[in-house]
Amino acid sequence: MFRELQIQTAKRREFIDITRLISDTVQEIGDGLVLVFSPHTTAAVTINENWDPDVLHDFLLFWDQQVPKAFPGFRHGEGNSDSHILTSVFGPSTTVMVHNGKLKMGQWQGIYFCEFDGPRMRTCWIQTVAT
Amino acid sequence: MFRELQIQTAKRREFIDITRLISDTVQEIGDGLVLVFSPHTTAAVTINENWDPDVLHDFLLFWDQQVPKAFPGFRHGEGNSDSHILTSVFGPSTTVMVHNGKLKMGQWQGIYFCEFDGPRMRTCWIQTVAT
Amino acid sequence: MFRELQIQTAKRREFIDITRLISDTVQEIGDGLVLVFSPHTTAAVTINENWDPDVLHDFLLFWDQQVPKAFPGFRHGEGNSDSHILTSVFGPSTTVMVHNGKLKMGQWQGIYFCEFDGPRMRTCWIQTVAT
Numbered sequence: 001m002f003r004e005l006q007i008q009t010a011k012r013r014e015f016i017d018i019t020r021l022i023s024d025t026v027q028e029i030g031d032g033l034v035l036v037f038s039p040h041t042t043a044a045v046t047i048n049e050n051w052d053p054d055v056l057h058d059f060l061l062f063w064d065q066q067v068p069k070a071f072p073g074f075r076h077g078e079g080n081s082d083s084h085i086l087t088s089v090f091g092p093s094t095t096v097m098v099h100n101g102k103l104k105m106g107q108w109q110g111i112y113f114c115e116f117d118g119p120r121m122r123t124c125w126i127q128t129v130a131t
Numbered sequence: 132m133f134r135e136l137q138i139q140t141a142k143r144r145e146f147i148d149i150t151r152l153i154s155d156t157v158q159e160i161g162d163g164l165v166l167v168f169s170p171h172t173t174a175a176v177t178i179n180e181n182w183d184p185d186v187l188h189d190f191l192l193f194w195d196q197q198v199p200k201a202f203p204g205f206r207h208g209e210g211n212s213d214s215h216i217l218t219s220v221f222g223p224s225t226t227v228m229v230h231n232g233k234l235k236m237g238q239w240q241g242i243y244f245c246e247f248d249g250p251r252m253r254t255c256w257i258q259t260v261a262t
Numbered sequence: 263m264f265r266e267l268q269i270q271t272a273k274r275r276e277f278i279d280i281t282r283l284i285s286d287t288v289q290e291i292g293d294g295l296v297l298v299f300s301p302h303t304t305a306a307v308t309i310n311e312n313w314d315p316d317v318l319h320d321f322l323l324f325w326d327q328q329v330p331k332a333f334p335g336f337r338h339g340e341g342n343s344d345s346h347i348l349t350s351v352f353g354p355s356t357t358v359m360v361h362n363g364k365l366k367m368g369q370w371q372g373i374y375f376c377e378f379d380g381p382r383m384r385t386c387w388i389q390t391v392a393t
Contacts, residue, residue, distance in 0.1 A: 002359070002361070032260075033166060033258065033260060035295060035357055035359065037357075037358075037359065038368075039367060039368030039369075039371060040368055040370075040371075041309075041310050041311040041317075041368065041370045041371055046219045046222075047172075047219075047223045048172050048215055048218060048219050049172040049215055052207055052208070052209075054206040054207040054208065054212075055172075055207050055212060055215050057206050057207075058202075058204075058205045058206060058207050058212035058215070058216070059212075059215070059216060059219075061202075061204045061205070062198070062202060062205075062212070062216055066197075066328075067324070071320075071323075071324060073320075073323045074320045074323065074324075075316040075319050075320060076314055076316040076317050076319075076320050077314065077316065078314075081316075081317060081320035081321075081324070084310055084311055084317050084320070084321070085320070085321060085324055087310060088308045088309075088310050088321075088352055089220060089351060090219055090220075091222060091308075091353060091356075092309045092356070092371070093356070093357060094222075094223070094224070095166055095168075095224060095226060095357060096168075097133070097166065097168065097256065097258045099133070104256070105170060106169075106170030106171055106172065107170075108171075108172045109170060109171075109172055109223070125359065125366070127295065127359045127393060128393070129260060129294075129295060129391060129392075129393045130260075130393075131258060131259070131260045131261075163391075164297060164389065164391060177350045177353075178303075178350075178354045179303050179346055179349060179350050180303040180346055183338060183339070183340075185337040185338040185339065185343075186303075186338050186343060186346050188337050188338075189333075189335075189336045189337060189338050189343035189346070189347070190343075190346070190347060190350075192333075192335045192336065193329070193333060193336075193343070193347055197328075220351060221350055221351075222353060225353075225354070225355070226297055226299075226355060226357060227299075228264070228297065228299065228387065228389045230264070235387070236301060237300075237301030237302055237303065238301075239302075239303045240301060240302075240303055240354070260391060261391075262389060262390070262391045262392075
């Protein structure tokens with residue numbers, strides 16, 4: 001099963017919890033794996049805590065300092081090399097188990113769409129495979 | 132096939148070689164893929180050299196400086212934002228091939244459970260899919 | 263379907279576009295997933311823009327400063343701890359969808375073999391699974 005989700009982002013850098021979107025999509029498969037894939041080169045997918053919003057605050061704070069938008073020597077004309085770098089650090093996709101039509105994840109885990117060059121209308125692809 | 136492993140970690144940051152645990156588990160499947168998944172938000176999974184222990188020493192040294200526990204501006208009350216950050220850098224899972232019931236990996240590769248906020252009793256999930 | 267590719271790298275750190283190599287390989291499967299896996303501990307796989315070569319220039323510039331070859335305190339006798347670190351940051355593999363025998367990726371995405379300790383003759387493994 002393949003699905004394409006639409007995600008409207010609101011900031012240049014932003015972590016959007018898409019756990020519910022994914023879990024709604026995998027209900028029809030019984031047991032399997034689901035690949036959550038960002039088809040963009042300046043947006044990624046990751047899994048992390050979705051309980052305390054301060055975790056996301058600290059993510060943004062840390063990465064703003066670690067990979068700033070302006071960096072001496074950057075040549076890429078679009079001015080978003082930082083976004084490309086972060087996309088490879090976080091990775092374009094994640095794979096999660098599905099048991100009985102439900103995402104099998106840890107208690108505190110959520111799936112995040114990582115916007116690194118927004119705001120934009122983004123897509124996110126989902127592909128399931130039965131186990 | 133799904134399995135849950137128990138892993139007792141001993142330090143706050145630690146890389147534990149779980150290659151043997153995984154290879155013992157996949158013997159019963161012939162050919163396939165195995166997803167090794169950490170259901171935690173402060174522990175990850177990676178693949179790297181498991182020959183010279185100095186590689187792990189250098190990993191810990193580098194990341195202690197790159198992502199220190201204390202960072203100006205961190206708000207997360209649990210004081211482990213560094214652990215969450217490292218979990219997304221390394222990633223929560225890895226996927227490895229299984230051929231004839233054996234892990235197909237490079238000669239120097241091992242699978243590591245990455246503890247970033249221990250010591251704790253952790254779990255690690257394994258899901259196989261036939262190819 | 264399993265395939266082993268040979269890749270000759272030319273520099274110590276280098277990003278080599280292997281999209282065409284992978285797409286040629288998956289034509290014979292209809293719909294599925296393809297795992298692209300580096301069996302090395304100093305070479306990784308990532309997905310990023312393959313249009314403007316300045317993106318790769320900026321990648322190399324950034325990571326040379328962020329993870330330099332020489333780092334105070336490194337012990338690993340081979341002197342390539344930086345290569346091991348970068349391999350875990352980028353990750354040893356990526357998983358991509360295949361629809362109708364074609365890689366399903368974003369318009370600007372390419373698959374890169376990431377050399378972090380070349381030049382060497384490298385191998386890259388490909389495993390498909392039907393969906």
